[in-house]
Amino acid sequence: MGSTANISHLTFTPLHTTYGARVEGMTWDLPTPPMVLQEIINGVHKYGVLVFRKANLDNHQHIAFSQQLGELDDVKAHIKAGRAMRFPDQPEIFDVSNLDENDQVLTDADPVRKGNNKGNTLWHADMAYNPQRCAYSLLRAVELPPQGTGGETQFLDSRTAYDDMPQAMKARVNKLVTNNSLLHNRKLAAPEIFDGVEPLDYPMSRHRLIQPHEGSGRNNIYVTTYAHHFDDSTMEESKPLLEELLAWVSQPKYMLIVKYENDGDLVMWDNRAVLHRATETGTYDGKFRRDMRRTTVKDGGKFGWGENGVGCSWQAGLTK
Ligand SMILES: [Fe+2]
Numbered sequence: 001m002g003s004t005a006n007i008s009h010l011t012f013t014p015l016h017t018t019y020g021a022r023v024e025g026m027t028w029d030l031p032t033p034p035m036v037l038q039e040i041i042n043g044v045h046k047y048g049v050l051v052f053r054k055a056n057l058d059n060h061q062h063i064a065f066s067q068q069l070g071e072l073d074d075v076k077a078h079i080k081a082g083r084a085m086r087f088p089d090q091p092e093i094f095d096v097s098n099l100d101e102n103d104q105v106l107t108d109a110d111p112v113r114k115g116n117n118k119g120n121t122l123w124h125a126d127m128a129y130n131p132q133r134c135a136y137s138l139l140r141a142v143e144l145p146p147q148g149t150g151g152e153t154q155f156l157d158s159r160t161a162y163d164d165m166p167q168a169m170k171a172r173v174n175k176l177v178t179n180n181s182l183l184h185n186r187k188l189a190a191p192e193i194f195d196g197v198e199p200l201d202y203p204m205s206r207h208r209l210i211q212p213h214e215g216s217g218r219n220n221i222y223v224t225t226y227a228h229h230f231d232d233s234t235m236e237e238s239k240p241l242l243e244e245l246l247a248w249v250s251q252p253k254y255m256l257i258v259k260y261e262n263d264g265d266l267v268m269w270d271n272r273a274v275l276h277r278a279t280e281t282g283t284y285d286g287k288f289r290r291d292m293r294r295t296t297v298k299d300g301g302k303f304g305w306g307e308n309g310v311g312c313s314w315q316a317g318l319t320k
Helices: 034-047 059-067 078-082 109-119 158-164 167-173 182-189 235-249
Strands: 011-014 023-026 049-052 133-142 154-155 177-182 205-208 210-212 218-219 228-229 255-258 266-270 277-279 291-298
Touching: 011 034, 023 034, 034 049, 034 266, 049 255, 059 133, 059 291, 109 182, 158 218, 158 235, 167 235, 205 210, 218 235, 228 235
Parallel strands: 023 049
Antiparallel strands: 011 023, 049 266, 133 266, 133 291, 154 255, 154 277, 177 205, 177 228, 210 218
């Protein structure tokens, strides 16, 4: 008989040759038993992306489960900025649906919100533009459009992409620091909407491009479309290398596409180990409801605040 410490409560079925796993065996009793929670944490550190089918959590359970993983980010800054929210009493829930505050499908009448959604179709790690980045995102499908109408999330294995980098390229990029801006990503995605905005007029977060992933000890390429420039370089000078890095990490062999199959599915990932993007607008857009909600766990680890100084107080003014 083995010791109880070795008993596994969950099964992890890989979804890709190098990362991603489907998790079975969760009962979602709260609070989560400590050994089960540890298996989930170990699992997300190993696999980067975990898919839980039919978790069927409500907002309250979604928040309560996520809080066990660390301090949650919230949308209070956006409420203060006057943006109407569907869940003002649950600021830990990031509304990433295509619905407005009256629960109606978004139309072109809200171009900024549509522009924000477009920004999410570029490669990123959630909250890389904030001084304290986030560790985990937990994205829950509440109401899906009909199957086949789009809405998948694409991931990249940015740790394996680092492992595979030629030594000369590693030497070139190992010490670089990126300056990150939410507005830069929005301008890239929707220049017609954000044309008048100058990202340099706002504070930017600084994070190391290559950093160890604490949960696995593996190095990770933390490059996103929030990266505006490198330290000691202009945007124009930085652009070719940023594009080269994004091209390297987004090679098809590093990609995993996760489809939401059922209302109630939950996908969790570690933003310090993988990159992601929403797929280009599916055919559901403007026609079918797609209600997706996310909680976001701050990175309380030793690289969480990057090069910004622990406790630095500003936050980017737009959500995604
Ligand atoms: Fe995201």
